[in-house]
Amino acid sequence: xxxxxxxFLQSLDYMPLIGKNDFSLDAYVAIFNDRVxxxxxxxxxxxxxxxxxxSIVLAVGTALLIYHTERGRRVTTFIYQFNLPIPHIVGxxxxxxxxxxxxxxxxxxxxxxxTDSPGDFPAMTNDRGAxxxxxxxxxxxxxxxxxxxxxxxxRGVGDYEDLARTLGAGxxxxxxxxxxxxxxxxxxxxxxxxxxxxxxxxxxxxxxGQPFPSALPVLAxxxxxxxxxxxxxxxxxxxxxxxxxxxVAVLAYTWLSRRYVRSES
Amino acid sequence: xxxxxxxxxxxxxxxxxxxxxxxxxxxxxEKGQLVAMLGPSGCGKTTTMKMLAxxxxxxxxxxxxxxxxxxDIPAEKRQxxxxxxxPLLFPHMSIGDNVAFGLRMRGVDKKTRKKRVSEMMExxxxxxxxxxxxGQLSGGQEQRISLARALITEPEILLLDEPLSxxxxxxxxxxxxxxxxxxxxxxxTSVFVTHDQEEAVMLxxxxxxxxxxxxxxxxxxxxxxxxPATQAVAxxxxxxxxxxxxxxxxxxxSVLGTLQLGHEHPAGEGxxxxxxxxxxxxxxxxxxxxxxxxTMYLGTHVRVWATAGDVELQFTVPPxxxxxxxxxxxxxxPMAQTxxxxxxxxxx
Amino acid sequence: xxxxxNVTGGQRNITGETGVMPPDTRLDVEDxxxxxxxxxxxxxxxxxxxxxxxxxxxxxxxxxLIFWSISHRWFFPTIIPDELSDRAWSYILSxxxxxxxxxxxxxxxxxxxxxxxxAIGLSGGRALGLYRFRGKRIxxxxxxxxxxxxxxxxxxxxxxxxxxxGLADTIPGVVLVHLIPTIPYVVLVLGAVFANYDTSYEEQAxxxxxxxxxxxxxxxxxxxLPGLIVAAFFAFLISWSEYIMTLLIGGxxxxxxxxxLFDFVGSDPSVAAALSLFFIAPAIVLMVLTSRxxxxxxxxxxxxxxx
Numbered sequence: 001x002x003x004x005x006x007x008f009l010q011s012l013d014y015m016p017l018i019g020k021n022d023f024s025l026d027a028y029v030a031i032f033n034d035r036v037x038x039x040x041x042x043x044x045x046x047x048x049x050x051x052x053x054x055s056i057v058l059a060v061g062t063a064l065l066i067y068h069t070e071r072g073r074r075v076t077t078f079i080y081q082f083n084l085p086i087p088h089i090v091g092x093x094x095x096x097x098x099x100x101x102x103x104x105x106x107x108x109x110x111x112x113x114x115t116d117s118p119g120d121f122p123a124m125t126n127d128r129g130a131x132x133x134x135x136x137x138x139x140x141x142x143x144x145x146x147x148x149x150x151x152x153x154x155r156g157v158g159d160y161e162d163l164a165r166t167l168g169a170g171x172x173x174x175x176x177x178x179x180x181x182x183x184x185x186x187x188x189x190x191x192x193x194x195x196x197x198x199x200x201x202x203x204x205x206x207x208x209g210q211p212f213p214s215a216l217p218v219l220a221x222x223x224x225x226x227x228x229x230x231x232x233x234x235x236x237x238x239x240x241x242x243x244x245x246x247x248v249a250v251l252a253y254t255w256l257s258r259r260y261v262r263s264e265s
Numbered sequence: 266x267x268x269x270x271x272x273x274x275x276x277x278x279x280x281x282x283x284x285x286x287x288x289x290x291x292x293x294x295e296k297g298q299l300v301a302m303l304g305p306s307g308c309g310k311t312t313t314m315k316m317l318a319x320x321x322x323x324x325x326x327x328x329x330x331x332x333x334x335x336x337d338i339p340a341e342k343r344q345x346x347x348x349x350x351x352p353l354l355f356p357h358m359s360i361g362d363n364v365a366f367g368l369r370m371r372g373v374d375k376k377t378r379k380k381r382v383s384e385m386m387e388x389x390x391x392x393x394x395x396x397x398x399x400g401q402l403s404g405g406q407e408q409r410i411s412l413a414r415a416l417i418t419e420p421e422i423l424l425l426d427e428p429l430s431x432x433x434x435x436x437x438x439x440x441x442x443x444x445x446x447x448x449x450x451x452x453x454t455s456v457f458v459t460h461d462q463e464e465a466v467m468l469x470x471x472x473x474x475x476x477x478x479x480x481x482x483x484x485x486x487x488x489x490x491x492x493p494a495t496q497a498v499a500x501x502x503x504x505x506x507x508x509x510x511x512x513x514x515x516x517x518x519s520v521l522g523t524l525q526l527g528h529e530h531p532a533g534e535g536x537x538x539x540x541x542x543x544x545x546x547x548x549x550x551x552x553x554x555x556x557x558x559x560t561m562y563l564g565t566h567v568r569v570w571a572t573a574g575d576v577e578l579q580f581t582v583p584p585x586x587x588x589x590x591x592x593x594x595x596x597x598x599p600m601a602q603t604x605x606x607x608x609x610x611x612x613x
Numbered sequence: 614x615x616x617x618x619n620v621t622g623g624q625r626n627i628t629g630e631t632g633v634m635p636p637d638t639r640l641d642v643e644d645x646x647x648x649x650x651x652x653x654x655x656x657x658x659x660x661x662x663x664x665x666x667x668x669x670x671x672x673x674x675x676x677x678l679i680f681w682s683i684s685h686r687w688f689f690p691t692i693i694p695d696e697l698s699d700r701a702w703s704y705i706l707s708x709x710x711x712x713x714x715x716x717x718x719x720x721x722x723x724x725x726x727x728x729x730x731x732a733i734g735l736s737g738g739r740a741l742g743l744y745r746f747r748g749k750r751i752x753x754x755x756x757x758x759x760x761x762x763x764x765x766x767x768x769x770x771x772x773x774x775x776x777x778x779g780l781a782d783t784i785p786g787v788v789l790v791h792l793i794p795t796i797p798y799v800v801l802v803l804g805a806v807f808a809n810y811d812t813s814y815e816e817q818a819x820x821x822x823x824x825x826x827x828x829x830x831x832x833x834x835x836x837x838l839p840g841l842i843v844a845a846f847f848a849f850l851i852s853w854s855e856y857i858m859t860l861l862i863g864g865x866x867x868x869x870x871x872x873x874l875f876d877f878v879g880s881d882p883s884v885a886a887a888l889s890l891f892f893i894a895p896a897i898v899l900m901v902l903t904s905r906x907x908x909x910x911x912x913x914x915x916x917x918x919x920x
Binding site: 090197201 | 660661663664667668671672673674675676677678680681689691692763764765766769770850853854856857861871874875878882885886889892893896897899900
């Protein structure tokens with residue numbers, strides 16, 4: 001927490017170490033007036049939303065799939081959990097090799113006759129659409145959410161499902177009215193973390209993203225390491241924005257989930 | 266509206282095991298009857314229930330409602346409602362919505378649902394609680410709601426899987442009465458699973474005792490006490506006295522002497538089954554000598570341990586009776602209370 | 614064989630808060646719900662196809678990694694490397710690549726972080742799990758904060774202070790900053806463990822004559838050991854994988870494997886791939902070991918998505 005406070009102070013241009021002893025909002029003014037800042041902010045929000053949404057859907061789907069699998073369950077579960085200890089940076093490297101225009105998928109497309117050259121393959125790394133970034137996040141976060149959902153399922157949903165069946169609920173109705181509400185707490189809590197991470201993490205967009213617009217954390221980093229020391233306070237300001245938005249997202253999620261749990265009927 | 270249920274050679278072997286959980290059981294439940302499936306944990310009664318409900322597929326055998334096989338009909342289409350050991354009220358819904366669930370699944374409109382819900386809540390004696398949430402009710406109340414939820418769909422068969430085992434003693438008695446009443450009122454064919462033989466005797470029209478996947482005996486409650494089929498059944502119902510001997514004609518030869526039997530039994534070796542309450546003190550019909558070992562005063566009765574030859578007997582007598590030390594006394598066993606069961610190599 | 618279904622209840626649902634699971638949660642259910650009777654074979658085949666597809670997609674990213682790491686030449690458009698060689702691997706294992714130094718730094722830092730975080734987490738988790746005190750909710754939220762707030766913001770802010778106190782560009786500094794994201798996880802996991810823990814065992818030991826130290830060594834510690842191992846594993850993994858914090862606080866002077874990896878990505882894909890595989894090996898080994906230790910089975914350790 002101390003780090004945040006210090007960051008906040010520095011964003012107000014208060015840096016006694018180099019002789020600036022006054023507070024000022026110049027840094028904030030500067031970034032809010034900068035088109036680049038807004039472009040990065042929008043990009044980061046896009047990345048976070050899209051990757052979280054896709055991950056949730058895939059996580060629930062795959063968790064249910066595994067839950068209903070009987071044979072080979074151990075092997076399947078092992079493979080499923082496999083990428084949990086893999087750091088995002090390795091995931092990013094792997095995605096780079098897989099999705100780049102010179103990468104494995106592009107070569108397969110070429111071999112299948114779908115493209116004529118590397119350039120024909122859609123750009124998914126260092127691209128405007130941040131497809132590679134989203135792909136890496138989805139690859140990891142689906143498992144993160146999925147594992148927790150699977151645990152919630154294994155923990156007693158079976159009895160509720162049996163009960164619902166005796167009351168005449170078919171598969172879809174059971175999913176919608178019984179299973180989904182029961183796993184919603186697990187989904188909500190994990191997806192908050194996933195969203196926050198997707199918004200504020202540095203490594204993956206750094207490796208897989210374009211210079212412009214870059215994701216917000218990358219923008220902050222660039223400002224921080226800028227030769228011009230005045231950019232420092234702007235870097236801090238950007239960080240503050242990241243922190244605030246993340247906090248707001250968390251609060252919004254928790255508030256929403258409380259309301260949802262109360263009033264579902 | 267309710268149906269006859271038949272289980273025909275029903276068998277279930279779980280994947281990965283070779284021993285059957287349920288081993289070829291057959292029984293018939295008449296329309297409107299309340300049958301108790303009695304047995305210890307692990308004997309297969311819940312598995313049987315689930316096959317009845319359609320939640321599990323049998324490995325072999327058939328389940329028939331009114332003579333027609335229902336094996337291929339999935340649980341959601343069978344008109345079977347079930348109450349589980351835990352109330353399992355959906356935590357994300359109000360009580361009213363919980364009860365209405367079955368109707369909602371059938372597409373019944375809101376107005377009718379509301380009416381039926383309040384009817385059901387009246388039936389289980391919890392009127393007006395529709396707006397509450399599951400966490401706000403006691404265990405007993407939750408089970409009653411669970412019952413209401415099951416009954417609202419007007420099922421042909423009601424299954425209850427040890428619904429009272431999580432409640433404490435007083436509550437259990439109340440609930441038993443309620444269940445009995447409701448079942449009689451609605452006339453639904455019902456199967457009630459329990460491990461408590463007192464409960465079975467109290468509630469059921471008929472009892473089926475299951476041990477290790479098989480039905481040991483199937484009949485009226487008093488038969489289990491007075492005319493048990495096997496030693497396992499007798500033991501389950503609390504009998505402790507088994508005297509080996511030989512049947513010839515209408516008499517039984519054993520270390521207790523020659524006793525006259527009240528029923529016909531096949532000649533040859535057998536075990537005489539003596540209920541604790543059956544033995545009386547004093548000379549008379551079928552009397553024999555025994556030596557008192559010890560007594561224990563238990564308020565409403567006195568428990569006596571005595572030996573006759575190499576056989577140890579336990580019985581109960583009214584409180585007034587008292588004996589000191591090792592005394593030889595005369596005991597008698599009324600003819601009508603005698604029962605002989607075959608000797609078995611292996612007791613379950 | 615038990616007739617009744619086993620429903621594990623009574624475990625404090627910490628999952629609802631951080632996505633971190635108590636150690637003895639199992640993922641495999643002994644008797645999964647049976648399929649609806651009917652056209653079973655068809656339904657099952659469809660499901661198996663999906664499962665296979667899912668596994669394929671999950672493992673696909675590793676393929677180019679492996680290929681690159683063993684290739685000498687691999688240009689477009691070949692799908693399999695043109696020429697195989699162990700150049701990349703022998704390079705990283707040699708002195709010239711700086712991998713050895715990076716490995717040592719990473720190991721030392723991660724182990725220190727794991728041990729320290731676990732130690733701090735023990736007392737914190739105990740307090741959180743066993744006691745009720747005012748403002749407990751707030752403390753829980755504050756603890757949760759580093760999990761949510763991005764590492765970059767924190768380390769940028771803290772850097773100044775670290776420079777001031779001479780911690781920047783040093784290993785101790787990096788260790789300290791790594792503690793920031795790890796302590797919350799450890800405290801929350803151990804909090805859940807302690808919530809299920811029965812202090813009567815300790816009272817029993819005291820009555821039998823054990824002093825506090827022995828009580829801890831012989832009663833408390835063994836009881837929470839599985840949870841402790843899981844928590845320490847998380848902490849290790851988070852530190853092992855950390856990049857931006859190490860970069861900012863370590864100033865490029867403290868070189869860990871993630872930093873090396875980033876350097877190689879642009880310049881030499883083979884080495885980058887080999888290094889990636891090298892880098893994830895300990896993590897995978899540890900995960901297999903800890904899950905075996907915990908339940909002798911494939912149980913999930915969960916919550917490692919941050920790594």
